[in-house]
Amino acid sequence: MNRSLSITTKHGLLKTPFFMPIATQGAVKSLTVADLKRLGATIVLSNTYHLYLRPGEKLLNSAKGLHGFMKWDGPILTDSGGYQVFSLGAKNNNGLVKLTDDGVEFKDHLRGGKHFFTPERALEIQSAIGSDIRMVLDICSEYPCTEEKAREDMERTLAWAERSIEYKKKNDGDYLLFAIVQGGMHQSLREECARRLVEMPFDGYAIGGVSVGEPWEEARKVLDWVVPLLPENKPRYLMGVGKPEQMQEAYRKGIDMFDCVIPTREARHAKLYTTDGTTYGEINILNEKYSTDFSVINPNSKLEELQTYTKAYLRHLFIVKEPLALRLATLHNLETYLTLFSSNSS
């Protein structure tokens, strides 16, 4: 199949397929932007909800946006903040966020301050961030979700998508705006949502509401329902998925863009995602058998440190809680993820 698109952004040309490392709060855990370049990252993803809280729009504006602040000169994609509002915001508020047709009121997870996000506000914040690819505010249905509730979420998502297009028309529009297909695990809703979004002039289409606790078989079905309805010539982004094999399968089904917290989050838990270039594996480096494994972390790595340090040493660093452990494991996992499509895109 070997699908590949070129995406033009203010900060350079992107070639799909690609994986986006997550710089949640303006930094990829323990890595510098030079590290990201060494790893071959072409774009990073950052989180609007987190950046809105800290450092905030005012500071981002004076820093010339997130590019100026974090010194990454390549493209940046930002989510709309919606996902965190419904997860982190709700956690802090007995599971409650106040949802209306206009927007969503929530309390933040840091100090419990009250905030109100509308589709327009989400884009305004992303404007302070200055990201190259911006996502519309959407409502991510829980899993599982009744058809009635999933339809309600979808209708609001569609109305907010419409308002986001209007906002972009009226304001400085020097960015790519992506819509998000919702609809829960309901085929008719997913198809309807995709069809109605495709009628709006978005620059790309994301599939959201997956990687929310459902088995992979369910997410696979969503791909089969939605992807055929999306335009061939516009990028398709599968949000938050997943394991290496799932991403490769999704790529074969026509997905172009990926992000996932797994490589960075699991690095904290001493889990390494490995590959020999063909198959993929997971190892827990804390396993006793690595205590005397003096083979290097990854003999095929292009990074000097992963070709220098041994598994036994990395295990020791985790056990004694040395911060270098996180750095080495993060580099390792991101390298695996960033080379997932290297044979396709070369």
Add this chain to the structure above:
Amino acid sequence: MNRSLSITTKHGLLKTPFFMPIATQGAVKSLTVADLKRLGATIVLSNTYHLYLRPGEKLLNSAKGLHGFMKWDGPILTDSGGYQVFSLGAKNNNGLVKLTDDGVEFKDHLRGGKHFFTPERALEIQSAIGSDIRMVLDICSEYPCTEEKAREDMERTLAWAERSIEYKKKNDGDYLLFAIVQGGMHQSLREECARRLVEMPFDGYAIGGVSVGEPWEEARKVLDWVVPLLPENKPRYLMGVGKPEQMQEAYRKGIDMFDCVIPTREARHAKLYTTDGTTYGEINILNEKYSTDFSVINPNSKLEELQTYTKAYLRHLFIVKEPLALRLATLHNLETYLTLFSSNSS
């Protein structure tokens, strides 16, 4: 004065004066050995007590010592473990360690297991580590300390020094063995200790029992008493001191070698040790005034990351608890410390 000695070790020639970054458990907090090279470190210090507990002698032996394990190919100095036995070991045991003429029994701070260190045992462990410069087991008198107790500690330190020399003679002696001058804040004891140690064939002499809570004026006196009694042609090592200006003053008083936890430990607390090449300063990067300070962390740094990232960004990283904060602050502080003597040694 510009005192400078050459010290020949199995892992290369060292030129004094120098500062030794601390790789407590076989790693300098968040840094790789390539980072240490970039910083211009010529030697690292590691802690026998910690390495003895984890990863332990057996693993160090199979890893070809600490050099093979942590992949640092320059010289390594190890302490004897005594300091941690009396601080960490005692903390875990109601302040009690059992001290006899033979050695010291203690419970470790991890699981409370019982251990017994003798001067010979301390050198045996350092042999598994394979360090280039090894310290004798000594007794570091508390501050303040009566003359009676300080004399008792000193006599044992002297007897243990003698036994350490014997141990080295009888075993593989391919390393440099340093004695430690004790004697509390008592001039007669300090002088007697120095005189009696100098009669033994050590490769270098350290001043211990400073940086234990005393004011700098007291440590300064100890230097004035002890340094003139030490041989001109052998390296002198001031243990655990201190602030940049103190180290420079000690160098002018004839000290050659330094170590201190300040640059790495204080990096964790957002404290930066700065210099313009002449004077030294300390800043707390959490201070509100840095929130919009978009000047780079250190315009005179030879490290790209410190010339790239701004103070405002570093402050943000500390506030949101991003691990990159520790890495940048550690690099910054170690660079300040490692260039302290660059005008002398060039």
